[in-house]
Amino acid sequence: MTAAPARAGWRLKQPSVVPGFGLTLGLSLAWLALIILIPLCGLAWRSAALGWSEFWAIATDRRTLNALRISFGTAFVAAVVNVVFGTLVAWVLVRYRFFGRRIVDAMVDLPFALPTAVAGIALTTLYASNGWAGSLLKPLGIKVAYTPLGIVVALVFIGLPFVVRTVQPVMEEIDREVEEAAATLGASRFQTVTRVLFPGLAPAILTGFALAFARGVGEYGSVIFIAGNLPNISEIAPLLIVIRLEEFNYPAATAIAAIMLAIAFLMLLVINLLQAWNRKRYG
Template identity: 60%
Template sequence: MPLFKRQPSVLPGFHLTLGFSLLYLTFIFFIPVGGLLLYTSLMSWEEFWRAISHPQVVASYRLSFFASLIGASINLVFGALVAWVLVRYTFPGKRVVDALIDLPFALPTAVAGIALVTLYASTGWVGQYLEVFGIRVAYTQLGVVVALTYIGLPFVVRTVQPVLEDFESELEEASAALGASRLTTLRRVIFPTLLPALLTGFSLAFARALGEYGSVVFISGNMPYLTEITPLLIVAKAEQYDYNGAAAIGTVMLLAAFVLLIIINGLQWWSSRRFAH
């Protein structure tokens, strides 16, 4: 009689599907990322530091990270509000609004960039009225934030929306029956449930904005030290056959995004543990 008895797998073909998954990840993720890190490791420290610490590169870091952070923060608030309205209320055109949320997923980013320029240029449909108040969007850092906010909204809405749909309304009713105000119910009952989804949506929107290229390249104006984002600088260096510089900058962005995602995942774990008790 065997000492250990094998438990039947819930899903048939586990080893086969696991092998295909690892093979897919190897070709799609591990080999490209490993190749980038290997190419960068062949550079000397002086070459690497010279490539990543140039003032123009540092300025692009600053714009990319801060604009992505601002855009993801805006989406964190308004994306949650949009998800709340779509789940909790019924109104004419609700299905159309729900479908339009996914427009940044379907619309090519270059087309989105051209559309944003058409809207927010000084002679555009919206920009001409903002110009009266001295507000310029196109070809400024504000335009970069607008573009990154546009492409990140669906990540927050589609992450929070299922959690709201599965939320038990009895919990709100019980909170109200115990005398809690609406603000207290929102803060003590609803918000702890939504917090992991909010952090997930925020991290997805932030990561997506950090690597965005197409929609930003048109509305930013690509002015060095002012409106030049890091992905554009990487492409420019690659087109100039400066592969060392492109690889070095790409490695910095990769490592920075990885560290930030670890921090956000840590916050998710902390929030789930804290509010679970």
């Protein structure tokens, strides 16, 4: 009769020799509630005060829908691009030794240190029709600045470090002997990458994608300069929120923010479920 409560208690937490579980858990939950949960609850409460009909009218407004489509669409495309080239950069930094490797490794972190407004101005100057890169692309009929393509370029710039720094440590833990063993057993390079390396890298790649995507959805400073901010064409949702705030239309601003929060949460939840499934499948 006395053993049952003990067994039931162990289901709440795993046995550990490190003391202080209750204290650290309480502090963690209190800190997360103070920093994240309470502000989000305030946003949800302010949005709920609108009423369903008014909230639906704001959510289905053509300008709101286009701003959300541009924000999430460009963030998704930029995250996919960063996954491909970020993984490639991480591979080069981990698997090869060459002159200037440390400089290249340090350059990856530059978007972290560079103010986003400075990045936006630099990219706009570079990709404008009279800029160095823009003048080369103009004869080809490719316009980057003041278009959704410019937004993708800005988001690729600020999101690349998230993928590289997430994949790089995991790739360093994969022993080269595993690749050599696969080659010895007759596996081609493509089979080695897809069947030997990719299963172990997939959770890190998904994490990098999620971080780059989340950063891209909420990015503001580097985008507003290169986007052109044309309503229904190149206007992002964070900018529309700022516009509504400047108009003192706080209900509309909170409603758009709540919609962005809900969509981003659902997409990140799906990514986390994919990560859990991948870990369960490949260990």
